Amino acid sequence: MFWTEDLSARKREILRAIIDDYINTAQPVGSRLLAKKHSLGLSSATIRNEMADLEELGYIAQPHTSAGRVPSDKGYRVYVDHLMQLTEISIEEAKLIKDELQEKIFELNKLIMKASKLVSNITGYTSIAVTPQMKKIIIKAVQVVPIEKGRALIVLVAEAGVVQNDIIQIPQNVEPEMLIRISNIFNEKLAGLNLEQINLPVIQDIQLELDIGAKKELILPVLNGIVRCIEKMDTSEVYINGTTNLLNYPEFNDLIRAKELLEVLEQTESLKDMLKNALSSKSLRVKIGTENDNERIKNCSLITGTYTLGNMTQGSISVIGPTRMDYGKVITSMQYVKRLIDKEIEKILTDIRKDDS
Amino acid sequence: MFWTEDLSARKREILRAIIDDYINTAQPVGSRLLAKKHSLGLSSATIRNEMADLEELGYIAQPHTSAGRVPSDKGYRVYVDHLMQLTEISIEEAKLIKDELQEKIFELNKLIMKASKLVSNITGYTSIAVTPQMKKIIIKAVQVVPIEKGRALIVLVAEAGVVQNDIIQIPQNVEPEMLIRISNIFNEKLAGLNLEQINLPVIQDIQLELDIGAKKELILPVLNGIVRCIEKMDTSEVYINGTTNLLNYPEFNDLIRAKELLEVLEQTESLKDMLKNALSSKSLRVKIGTENDNERIKNCSLITGTYTLGNMTQGSISVIGPTRMDYGKVITSMQYVKRLIDKEIEKILTDIRKDDS
DNA sequence: ATTAGCACTCATCACATGAGAGTGCTAACA
DNA sequence: TGTTAGCACTCTCATGTGATGAGTGCTAAT
Numbered sequence: 001m002f003w004t005e006d007l008s009a010r011k012r013e014i015l016r017a018i019i020d021d022y023i024n025t026a027q028p029v030g031s032r033l034l035a036k037k038h039s040l041g042l043s044s045a046t047i048r049n050e051m052a053d054l055e056e057l058g059y060i061a062q063p064h065t066s067a068g069r070v071p072s073d074k075g076y077r078v079y080v081d082h083l084m085q086l087t088e089i090s091i092e093e094a095k096l097i098k099d100e101l102q103e104k105i106f107e108l109n110k111l112i113m114k115a116s117k118l119v120s121n122i123t124g125y126t127s128i129a130v131t132p133q134m135k136k137i138i139i140k141a142v143q144v145v146p147i148e149k150g151r152a153l154i155v156l157v158a159e160a161g162v163v164q165n166d167i168i169q170i171p172q173n174v175e176p177e178m179l180i181r182i183s184n185i186f187n188e189k190l191a192g193l194n195l196e197q198i199n200l201p202v203i204q205d206i207q208l209e210l211d212i213g214a215k216k217e218l219i220l221p222v223l224n225g226i227v228r229c230i231e232k233m234d235t236s237e238v239y240i241n242g243t244t245n246l247l248n249y250p251e252f253n254d255l256i257r258a259k260e261l262l263e264v265l266e267q268t269e270s271l272k273d274m275l276k277n278a279l280s281s282k283s284l285r286v287k288i289g290t291e292n293d294n295e296r297i298k299n300c301s302l303i304t305g306t307y308t309l310g311n312m313t314q315g316s317i318s319v320i321g322p323t324r325m326d327y328g329k330v331i332t333s334m335q336y337v338k339r340l341i342d343k344e345i346e347k348i349l350t351d352i353r354k355d356d357s
Numbered sequence: 358m359f360w361t362e363d364l365s366a367r368k369r370e371i372l373r374a375i376i377d378d379y380i381n382t383a384q385p386v387g388s389r390l391l392a393k394k395h396s397l398g399l400s401s402a403t404i405r406n407e408m409a410d411l412e413e414l415g416y417i418a419q420p421h422t423s424a425g426r427v428p429s430d431k432g433y434r435v436y437v438d439h440l441m442q443l444t445e446i447s448i449e450e451a452k453l454i455k456d457e458l459q460e461k462i463f464e465l466n467k468l469i470m471k472a473s474k475l476v477s478n479i480t481g482y483t484s485i486a487v488t489p490q491m492k493k494i495i496i497k498a499v500q501v502v503p504i505e506k507g508r509a510l511i512v513l514v515a516e517a518g519v520v521q522n523d524i525i526q527i528p529q530n531v532e533p534e535m536l537i538r539i540s541n542i543f544n545e546k547l548a549g550l551n552l553e554q555i556n557l558p559v560i561q562d563i564q565l566e567l568d569i570g571a572k573k574e575l576i577l578p579v580l581n582g583i584v585r586c587i588e589k590m591d592t593s594e595v596y597i598n599g600t601t602n603l604l605n606y607p608e609f610n611d612l613i614r615a616k617e618l619l620e621v622l623e624q625t626e627s628l629k630d631m632l633k634n635a636l637s638s639k640s641l642r643v644k645i646g647t648e649n650d651n652e653r654i655k656n657c658s659l660i661t662g663t664y665t666l667g668n669m670t671q672g673s674i675s676v677i678g679p680t681r682m683d684y685g686k687v688i689t690s691m692q693y694v695k696r697l698i699d700k701e702i703e704k705i706l707t708d709i710r711k712d713d714s
Numbered sequence: 715a716t717t718a719g720c721a722c723t724c725a726t727c728a729c730a731t732g733a734g735a736g737t738g739c740t741a742a743c744a
Numbered sequence: 745t746g747t748t749a750g751c752a753c754t755c756t757c758a759t760g761t762g763a764t765g766a767g768t769g770c771t772a773a774t
Contacts, residue, residue, distance in 0.1 A: 030767050045717050048768070066724045066767050107524075143502040147514050155512055155522070157504050165512070165520050167464075180537070243600075244623055247616045255612060259604045266601055387736050400748050405737070423736050423755040 006057055007078075013040060014050050015059055016083040019071045023324055026250045028068030073289035073323060076301070080286050080327050087328055089336045093122055097333075101340050107161040108132070108315075111344055112307065113239050115337050116317045120242030122333045125321035126265065129239040130275050132307070132315035136194045137162055137233065142186040144179045144222060152179060154225035156233065158195075160309055160348050164232045168225040171217045182222060185209055195230050236315065238268040251299060251322040264296050265320075275304055275316050284334055289323040301325045305338045307345060317341075363414055364435075370397060371407050372416055373440040376428045380681055383607045385425030430646035430680060433658070437643050437684050444685055446693050450479055454690075458697050464518040465489070465672075468701055469664065470596050472694050473674045477599030480687045482678035483622065486596040487632050489664070489672035493551045494519055494590065499543040501536045501579060509536060511582035513590065515552075517666055517705050521586040525578040539579060542566055552587050593672065595625040608656060608679040621653050622677075632661055632673050641691055646680040658682045662695045664702060674698075 007015070017038040021029045031044040031051060040047070051069055054060050059075035062068075071079065100118050101111070109131045116129030141157040150172045155165045189206050190198065203223065210219050243265060252258040265271070274294055287302045297320070304318040317337070319330050364372070374395040378386045388401040388408060397404070408426055411417050416432035419425075428436065457475050458468070466488045473486030498514040507529045512522045546563050547555065560580065567576050600622060609615040622628070631651055644659045654677070661675040674694070676687050 028767090032767075043717050044767095045719095046715085049716090052769080062768085064724060066722085066765095068767065141502060141504045141510070143500065143510075143512075145498060145500040145502075145512055145514065147498045153498070153500075153512065153514050153520060155500075155502055155510065157502065157510050161524050163510060163522050163524070165522070167518050167520070242623075244616055244619045247612065247619065253612055255604065255610055255615070258612070258615075259601055262601045262604065266599075385736090389736075401736095402748050402750095403746085406747090409738080419737085421755060422738095423734095423753085425736065 007059075010042075011050055011054060012083060014047060015054055015071075015075060016079065018051075018054075018060060018069055019075060019079045019083070022071055023326055026324060028063055028070050030068035033068070071324075073291065076288045076323055076327075077291075080288065080331075084328050084331075086332050089332050093333065094336065096122070097337055097340060101337070101344060108309070108345065108348060109162075109237070111341065111348075112315050112317060115341055116239055117241045119317060119319060119334060119337055120245065123319055123321075123326070123330045124242075124245055124248070125319045125325065125330065126243055126246050127241045128265070128271060128275065128316075128318040128320060129241070130272055130316045130318075131237045131239075132309065133236045134158065134162060134233040135196050137309065138192060138194050139190050139198075142183060142190050142226065144183045144186075144225075146174075146176050146179055152222075152225075154222065154229055156226060156229035158233065160345070162233060164229040166225040166228040166232070168221040170221055171215065174218055178218070182210065182218070186222075186226070190226075195234060198230065236272060238271055240265055246321065249322050249324075251324065257299070260296050261300065264294065270294070274302070275318055284331060284338070286327070286331070299323055301327075303327075303330055303334060305334050307338075307341055309345060309349065367399075368407055368411060369440060371404060372411055372428075372432060373436065375408075375411075375417060375426055376432060376436045376440070379428055380683055383681060385420055385427050387425035390425070428681075430648065433645045433680055433684075434648075437645065437688075441685050441688075443689050446689050450690065451693065453479070454694055454697060458694070458701060465666070465702065465705060466519075466594070468698065468705075469672050469674060472698050473596055474598045476674060476676060476691060476694055477602065479690045480676055480678075480683070481599075481602055481605070482676045482682065482687065483597065483599045483603050485622070485628060485632065485673075485675040485677060486598070487629055487673045487675075488594045488596075489666065490593045491515065491519060491590045492553050494666065495549060495551050496547050496555075499540060499547050499583065501540045501543075501582075503531075503533050503536055509579075509582075511579065511586055513583060513586035515590065517702070519590060521589045523582040523585040523589070525582040527578055528572065528574045531575055535575070539567065539575070543579075543583070547583075552591060555587065593629060595628055597622055603678065606679050606681075608681065614656070617653050618657065621651065627651070631659070632675055641688060641695070643684070643688070656680055658684075660684075660687055660691060662691050664695075664698055666702060666706065 014034070017034055017040065018029050021034065021037065031047040034040070034047050035042060035044040051060065054075075055062065055069065058072055059078060060069040061072050063070055097118055100114055112129050112131055116127045120127035137158045137160070139156065139158050141155075143155045143157075145153040145155060147153055147167070150169060151167060152170050152174075153165055153167055155163065157163050185206060189202065189209075193202070207219060207223075243262065246252055246261060247258060252261060274292070283305075285304045285306075287304070289301060290298045292298060292300070292302055299322060300320055301323045302318055302320050303325075304316050306314050306316045308314050317334070319325075319334065321330070371391070374391055374397065375386050378391065378394065388404040391397070391404050392399060392401040408417065411432075412419065412426065415429055416435060417426040418429050420427055454475055457471055469486050469488055473484045477484035494515045494517070496513065496515050498512075500512045500514075502510040502512060504510055504524070507526060508524060509527050509531075510522055510524055512520065514520050542563060546559065546566075550559070564576060564580075600619065603609050603618060604615060609618060631649070640662075642661045642663075644661070646658060647655045649655060649657070649659055656679060657677055658680045659675055659677050660682075661673050663671050663673045665671050674691070676682075676691065678687070
């Protein structure tokens with residue numbers, strides 16, 4: 001869409017002024033106010049005419065006949081894509097973010113959780129962190145740890161500090177040496193593979209090798225334990241921060257609206273789905289109001305940044321707020337955080353890969 | 358307090374009727390209604406007189422002159438302690454609870470989280486689960502797992518399926534055999550101890566033994582890793598379920614009230630403190646309104662059940678709702694859940710201890 | 715093309731009014 | 745003496761009314 005053909009420079013100026021103002025005040029903005037506050041050098045009557053045009057084009061709307069104008073989703077879209085002016089992040093905030101994220105964190109999930117909390121604090125909206133699904137994460141080590149007679153722990157270690165474990169029952173009379181042998185074989189066969197690559201042939205190969213010296217009663221539980229570890233690794237989790245922030249905004253003064261939104265936030269499974277589609281974009285994705293698939297957040301905007309581990313596994317941090325959101329502020333801080341996280345992830349990976357510490 | 362001296366049987370009947378009614382309707386209950394609905398065999402005038410007495414004694418109050426009566430915290434207290442009639446748990450609910458909790462769960466925290474969710478679903482209020490602090494949990498095994506050159510994983514296994522791990526950096530040139538040796542020594546020295554018993558003498562003892570064959574650069578990170586594992590184990594976590602349930606109740610129709618409460622629920626640290634004091638009672642603890650220390654939930658009631666691992670480590674599940682809470686329903690279901698959990702915990706412990714599976 | 719002026723619209727607020735629920739008190743009753 | 749009927753009184757809540765004012769669209773003048 002060649003939107004520039006729709007809108008003269010003046011119309012753009014006016015539209016921006018309207019949206020800036022509305023984001024600040026949450027009040028429909030009228031022509032008189034606009035003429036006074038923003039020095040556009042135009043009379044209210046002229047502005048009125050332009051506003052009528054903008055309304056016809058669908059960028060703004062009137063809640064009722066005698067009210068000012070309110071931006072439509074289409075209006076916000078143009079605003080975000082072309083009109084908005086990004087401000088620099090403040091020095092204090094930059095420092096805060098750096099301080100929080102640059103302390104040594106080996107675990108990817110911890111990093112994302114922390115960043116998410118930070119984003120919610122800084123923006124004043126609600127943040128949603130989804131930890132990565134690990135389908136393609138590479139296994140570093142497998143170990144069977146004897147706990148006591150008849151019980152052992154399977155430990156699966158992958159890159160980026162991802163660890164999972166599972167308790168299994170084993171025959172009473174297993175020698176510790178046997179467990180070490182099994183650990184070694186699993187290590188040899190699985191290390192370097194990613195989760196998806198562990199398929200039937202690989203398992204059969206291992207089974208074959210084990211069958212020589214080990215008993216079936218031992219092999220089966222170990223295999224099951226590993227499978228459960230893989231399942232746990234591949235399960236992404238959802239963390240939400242700053243839920244109550246949303247209640248500060250007048251659009252959720254209506255208890256029914258507020259409840260609707262809070263219920264959406266409680267449905268972590270559907271949240272995962274909502275945020276999954278963002279998983280390809282390199283930069284931030286902005287979904288405004290009805291652009292969201294979910295009916296129940298059609299008066300909310302969702303800004304999502306995704307994080308990738310060596311182009312393979314992905315998690316995300318999102319901010320959700322009313323469509324009347326301070327897009328500039330949110331995007332600025334999220335970009336800043338994203339840059340830092342990308343750098344930290346890089347560090348986690350190279351640290352582990354290079355062993356140069 | 359010999360409350361029975363305060364109240365005639367008739368007054369008690371009336372008080373109970375008032376509270377029962379108020380819990381159902383959330384409306385101040387008047388004498389006329391009471392005379393009609395509950396067959397007390399008394400005229401509204403008589404009831405009025407009794408109500409005046411009950412008000413003077415502080416069991417009920419009037420929101421304003423021409424309104425019915427509303428129970429006070431003192432009234433609810435008597436109700437919970439003496440007047441309330443516990444109903445049997447319904448067959449469907451019993452089945453639901455059993456189905457959810459009796460599938461094989463080895464991990465204590467999972468069990469408590471699941472139970473908490475269940476309680477919130479059944480009661481229709483909000484539940485708060487605090488996983489146990491593990492100060493006194495007994496260590497079963499320690500293992501140092503090599504991940505790759507220069508990096509290893511510490512795994513600490515304790516009873517009840519509690520596992521923690523931590524990634525450490527180690528010198529490049531460490532032989533796997535050395536790690537096994539170290540694991541063995543730590544195992545020998547730490548297994549059977551509880552977290553509190555791991556103090557300086559024990560550590561020095563281990564250090565002494567290790568110094569003979571291992572390098573300092575290896576021992577220190579391992580020790581640090583174990584300490585961090587212990588810290589992680591001893592950190593209790595808070596899970597909240599059914600937050601939005603609260604918004605269904607008219608006492609939180611006021612957005613300010615609702616927000617206040619939701620903010621309390623977001624402060625997990627202070628929640629832990631609030632629930633800590635309940636950690637001695639064998640049965641459920643009921644805190645009504647102002648009986649709670651926290652100013653901000655003075656119009657809420659909090660019912661807490663605690664769970665102990667062999668009289669040592671403790672976690673809790675609580676239900677929070679308006680003081681006008683269906684105490685009968687909540688207490689019934691929580692008691693039922695508690696009984697089941699206690700049994701399951703017993704199972705987890707004996708299972709692991711006896712190895713008879 | 716822009717602007718001043720004006721009639722018109724509509725939400726919002728303050729205020730008045732009436733209905734209804736509930737009370738306390740008094741007097742009659744068992 | 746305890747219980748009940750009756751009644752005047754109180755206070756909230758819902759409803760309706762009118763004034764206010766912000767904002768618009770249209771027209772005519774610049």
